Amino acid sequence: MKSKWIFHQLNSRHPSLSSLFSPLKPKTISQHSHSKHLLNHVEISHLLSFSARKGYFFMGPSLLASVIKSPQFVDTQDHYKVRYVTVIWNSLLSLFAKCGSITDAVKLFDEMPVRDTVSWNIIISGFLRKGDFDTGLGYFKRLLELGFDRLDKASFTTILSACHIHESSFVTKMIHSLVVLSRYEQEVTVGNALITSYFKCGSCGLGRQVFGKMGERNVITWTAVISGLVQNQLYDESLKLFMVMRCGLVNPNSLTYLSSLMACSGLQALREGQQIHGILWKLGIQSDLRIESALMDMYSKCGSMEDAWRVFESAEELDEVSMTVILVGFAQNKFEDEAIQFFVKLVKAGVEIDPNMVSAVLGVFGVDTSLGLGKQIHSMTVKRGFTFNPFISNGLINMYYKCGDLKESVKVFSRMPKKNSTSWNTMIAAFARHGNGHRAIDLYEEMKLEGVEPTDVTFLSLLHACSHGGLVEKGMEFFNSMTEVYRISPRTEHYACVVDMLGRAGLLNEAKSFIEGLPVKPDLLVWQALLGACSIHGDYEMGKYAADQLFLAAPDSPAPYILLANIYSSKGKWKERARTIRRMKEMGVDKETGISWIEIENAVHSFVVDDRSHPKAETIYEVLAELFRHMIDEGYQPDKMKSS
Numbered sequence: 001m002k003s004k005w006i007f008h009q010l011n012s013r014h015p016s017l018s019s020l021f022s023p024l025k026p027k028t029i030s031q032h033s034h035s036k037h038l039l040n041h042v043e044i045s046h047l048l049s050f051s052a053r054k055g056y057f058f059m060g061p062s063l064l065a066s067v068i069k070s071p072q073f074v075d076t077q078d079h080y081k082v083r084y085v086t087v088i089w090n091s092l093l094s095l096f097a098k099c100g101s102i103t104d105a106v107k108l109f110d111e112m113p114v115r116d117t118v119s120w121n122i123i124i125s126g127f128l129r130k131g132d133f134d135t136g137l138g139y140f141k142r143l144l145e146l147g148f149d150r151l152d153k154a155s156f157t158t159i160l161s162a163c164h165i166h167e168s169s170f171v172t173k174m175i176h177s178l179v180v181l182s183r184y185e186q187e188v189t190v191g192n193a194l195i196t197s198y199f200k201c202g203s204c205g206l207g208r209q210v211f212g213k214m215g216e217r218n219v220i221t222w223t224a225v226i227s228g229l230v231q232n233q234l235y236d237e238s239l240k241l242f243m244v245m246r247c248g249l250v251n252p253n254s255l256t257y258l259s260s261l262m263a264c265s266g267l268q269a270l271r272e273g274q275q276i277h278g279i280l281w282k283l284g285i286q287s288d289l290r291i292e293s294a295l296m297d298m299y300s301k302c303g304s305m306e307d308a309w310r311v312f313e314s315a316e317e318l319d320e321v322s323m324t325v326i327l328v329g330f331a332q333n334k335f336e337d338e339a340i341q342f343f344v345k346l347v348k349a350g351v352e353i354d355p356n357m358v359s360a361v362l363g364v365f366g367v368d369t370s371l372g373l374g375k376q377i378h379s380m381t382v383k384r385g386f387t388f389n390p391f392i393s394n395g396l397i398n399m400y401y402k403c404g405d406l407k408e409s410v411k412v413f414s415r416m417p418k419k420n421s422t423s424w425n426t427m428i429a430a431f432a433r434h435g436n437g438h439r440a441i442d443l444y445e446e447m448k449l450e451g452v453e454p455t456d457v458t459f460l461s462l463l464h465a466c467s468h469g470g471l472v473e474k475g476m477e478f479f480n481s482m483t484e485v486y487r488i489s490p491r492t493e494h495y496a497c498v499v500d501m502l503g504r505a506g507l508l509n510e511a512k513s514f515i516e517g518l519p520v521k522p523d524l525l526v527w528q529a530l531l532g533a534c535s536i537h538g539d540y541e542m543g544k545y546a547a548d549q550l551f552l553a554a555p556d557s558p559a560p561y562i563l564l565a566n567i568y569s570s571k572g573k574w575k576e577r578a579r580t581i582r583r584m585k586e587m588g589v590d591k592e593t594g595i596s597w598i599e600i601e602n603a604v605h606s607f608v609v610d611d612r613s614h615p616k617a618e619t620i621y622e623v624l625a626e627l628f629r630h631m632i633d634e635g636y637q638p639d640k641m642k643s644s
Contacts, residue, residue, distance in 0.1 A: 090118050097126030117143070121154045128162040136162065137171070148182050153189055156182075160193035164200030172197045173206075188216045192224050199228025219253050227259035235266035254288055261294040270302035287315070293322045300329025320354050328360045336364040340373065353380070355389045362395030371403040387415075394422050401430035421452050429461040437469025456488050463497035467504055475501045496525035503533020508542050524553045528563075535563045 089112045096105040109115070109123045120143040127136035140159045143150055156179055163172040176194055184190045191214045198207035211217075211225050222245045229238035242260040245252060252260070257280060264273035277295060280286040286295070292315045299308035312318075312326045323346060330339035343361040347353060358381055365374055378396055386392045393416045400408040413419070413427045424447040431440035444462055447454065459482045466475030479498055482488050495518055502511035511530055515522050527550040534543030547563070614620060 086114050086116050086119070089114065090116070090122060093119060093122050097122050097129070102126050102130050102132075117150050117152050117155060120150070121152075121158050124155075125158050128158065131165075133162050133165045144178070148178075151178070151182050151184075153184060153187050156184060156190045157193040160190075160197045163197045167201065169198060169201040169203035169206060172201055172203070176206075176210075185213070186215050188214065188218055188221065192218075192220045195221065195224040195228065199224070199231060202232060204229065204232050204234060217250065219250050219256065222250055223253065223256045223259065226256055226263075230259050230262045230266065233266060235263040238263040239267065239269065239272060254285055254291060257285070258290055258294050261291070261298045265294075265298045265301040268302045270299075270304060273298040273302060274307075287317075289315075289317055289319060289322070293319075293325050296322060296325045296329065300325065300332060303333060305329055305333050305335060320352065320357070323351065324354070324356045324360060327357055331360055331364045336366065336369065339364045340369070344373075347380075353384070355386050355392055358386060359389075359391040359395050362392070362399045365399040366402050369399075369403060371400075371405060374399045374403055388417060390416070390418065390420050390423060394420075394426050397423070397426045397430060401426075401433060406430060406434045406436075419450070419452070421455055421458070424450075424452055425455065425457045425461060428458060428465070432461045432465035432468070435468055437465035437471055440465040441471075441474065454482075454486060454488075456482075456491060456494070459488065460491075460493055460497060463494060463501060467497055467501035470505055472501055472505045472507065492520070492523055492525050495520075495522070496529040499526055500529040500533060503530055504536060506537055508533060508537065508539055512542065512545075522549070522553075524550065527553055531563045535566050 089108075093105060093108055093112065096108050105123060105126050109119065112119060120139060124136045124139045124143070127133075127139065137159065140155070143155065156175060160172065160175055163175060172194070175197075179185050179190055179194065191210055194210045195207045198204070198210065207225065207228055211221065214221060222241075226238050226242050226245070229235070229241065239260060242252070242256065242263070245256070257276060260276055261273060263269075264276065273295075277286065280291060280295075285291060292311055295311045296308045299305070299311065308326060308329050312322065315322060327339055327342055327346075330336075330342060339361055343357065346357070358377065362374075362377065374396075377399075381387055381392050381396070393412055396412045397409045400406070400412065409427065409430045413423065416423060424443065428440045428443050428447070431437070431443060440462060444454070444458065447458075459478055462478045463475055466472065466478065475498070479490070479494065482494070483490065495515075498514060499511045502508075502514060508530075511533060515526055515530065518526075527546050531543055531546035531550055534540070534546055543563070
């Protein structure tokens with residue numbers, strides 16, 4: 001018989017399925033031996049459910065043919081049998097919706113001899129799983145038209161699971177109203193779905209209200225609120241709620257702890273993160289892959305890379321996420337060399353490199369990083385097909401211009417099929433940093449023609465370009481349009497750029513007046529910009545005023561001492577210079593050591609003043625001495641500035 005053949009074929013191809021029928025005793029099977037079909041409705045239902053979970057779609061059409069030919073599975077007149085008939089058809093529909101074409105599922109749904117609420121829930125879920133929310137909602141409305149009594153808990157939880165797709169709480173509010181009318185508001189599963197949906201839509205207040213009115217709360221309820229608050233960057237409130245939960249009767253699960261660690265990352269709350277880490281050790285769940293990645297992220301965000309590295313080294317299993325987290329951690333904590341070395345080790349070890357890893361390592365490249373290595377990474381992105389990733393392209397633009405190769409930055413930018421605001425901002429910044437202010441401004445105009453809205457970062461680069469290009473009038477025009485046209489609130493960096501722009505142009509009084517009219521209290525960057533301008537123009541009176549303000553804003557910074565000393569030197573005021581340097585030493589402020597570098601054959605060589613640590617130092621100083629003699633012969637007069 002056909003059903004026997006199906007079972008035989010299925011058993012031979014997938015022996016694991018035989019376990020479904022192992023509980024059936026020989027006598028049970030013998031009882032069915034007189035039947036035309038070997039499998040009854042319970043067995044077929046189990047078989048279909050198992051096939052749906054495993055993705056064995058080929059079972060669907062075969063069993064459908066068998067079911068259609070069997071009167072017992074299409075008889076809807078017998079009220080006793082109709083329940084079993086519905087179970088079989090719903091199992092078939094579930095298999096089609098999960099494993100097959102949604103079109104085939106709809107055809108089956110339309111031809112089913114009997115349908116119940118479960119049938120409607122399955123077809124709604126099928127459309128939602130395929131990302132077709134509107135059609136799924138349409139079927140939900142059709143179910144609603146049949147009467148409120150046709151809706152059950154699963155109907156609401158199913159539709160609520162996808163309401164956030166509209167990025168608005170409007171649909172969730174409508175479903176919430178139906179929940180109240182159907183008297184399901186106190187059902188914990190429905191309440192959990194409402195909370196999750198509201199938080200995903202950004203309606204935190206409504207999510208809190210549902211949570212507050214729930215008579216019963218399980219671990220999913222608490223986790224939904226704690227994670228929802230984290231998703232909306234309400235880290236402090238999330239962590240406080242986690243502490244309240246810890247004092248209650250409901251124990252957190254791994255997802256709750258995961259969300260609490262994310263809250264610690266957002267708050268940079270190292271102490272609380274360490275406490276949670278200790279709890280995880282006691283519970284024995286610190287080795288969960290997601291927990292380990294969250295711990296690494298928390299420690300790195302809190303500036304404790306040593307602890308992050310310990311978690312990484314002790315991890316029983318590593319994946320792309322954990323490797324990316326540690327790589328980003330190195331980058332964020334200014335461990336540029338370690339980030340690059342780690343990335344190189346991953347490549348050599350044959351680890352599957354993903355775009356996130358490449359994007360992270362490109363972000364650490366700077367003026368003292370090997371351009372040769374950057375080019376190798378670029379080649380790797382081309383081979384792996386990552387060049388269409390905007391994050392990768394933006395990182396390449398950033399890497400090339402910071403390593404001094406503006407032409408390559410332009411090439412990467414021009415080849416991008418789709419540019420986002422970061423792409424334009426990075427390219428504008430590249431021209432600005434390379435002193436090509438006019439090209440930066442032209443690119444800004446092109447950006448506007450493309451319909452891309454400028455951001456605060458855009459104006460920061462434009463102001464920088466105008467500052468170094470002496471374009472004061474244009475710069476002030478940008479600054480005013482930033483606030484008046486685009487309604488972007490300036491940051492301290494913007495104010496400092498304006499001061500630097502006015503100061504470099506010799507408009508020191510105007511720069512001082514600008515500072516005095518600021519709506520916020522000037523900080524270190526602003527006063528440092530004014531003092532730097534005074535150093536350029538040798539205005540020691542204005543410089544002393546700026547230095548005094550800088551001393552108050554940042555007493556431990558060497559900048560005011562060094563810049564003021566340079567101003568006094570330019571005016572020949574050696575006593576004042578000596579007094580300034582002496583004061584710096586008395587205050588225990590260390591001067592930051594200047595570093596120069598050069599890349600030769602993909603190796604970066606760095607030097608500081610009077611550095612003799614380089615293995616070829618003797619040869620280098622011989623060459624410098626020879627060059628110095630040639631300079632003297634050409635008429636160079638060395639600066640014989642008095643020492644302090």
